[in-house]
Amino acid sequence: MKTTVLKVSRIGNSRGIRLPAAMLRKYHIGDTVIAEEQVHEIVLRSAPAKARKLSWEETAKEMAASGEDWSEWDGTLADGLDQIPWEHPVPPDAFPMKKTARRKR
Numbered sequence: 001m002k003t004t005v006l007k008v009s010r011i012g013n014s015r016g017i018r019l020p021a022a023m024l025r026k027y028h029i030g031d032t033v034i035a036e037e038q039v040h041e042i043v044l045r046s047a048p049a050k051a052r053k054l055s056w057e058e059t060a061k062e063m064a065a066s067g068e069d070w071s072e073w074d075g076t077l078a079d080g081l082d083q084i085p086w087e088h089p090v091p092p093d094a095f096p097m098k099k100t101a102r103r104k105r
Contacts, residue, residue, distance in 0.1 A: 030047070033047060
């Protein structure tokens with residue numbers, strides 16, 4: 001295990017350290033790190049890579065390609081959601097706000 005001494009620098013009202021480029025590459029550290037406080041030390045870890053979110057179209061393709069049986073979802077067809085015009089925005093007066101009584105001063 002190699003030990004590296006790093007200088008603590010002033011960053012505004014805080015303090016920080018600079019990690020050498022070789023260390024960043026070796027441990028695959030990008031824009032964020034996870035700092036874990038332990039009893040007598042602080043452990044720095046590279047943050048896990050964020051999984052890319054699939055679009056609805058990509059999700060549907062992935063589900064179709066998975067070969068899973070989705071037939072039990074057919075029971076939801078009678079819920080009426082297919083009758084809602086999803087392509088149109090909800091009008092502002094669809095959910096009228098309750099009027100609250102004003103207190104007299």
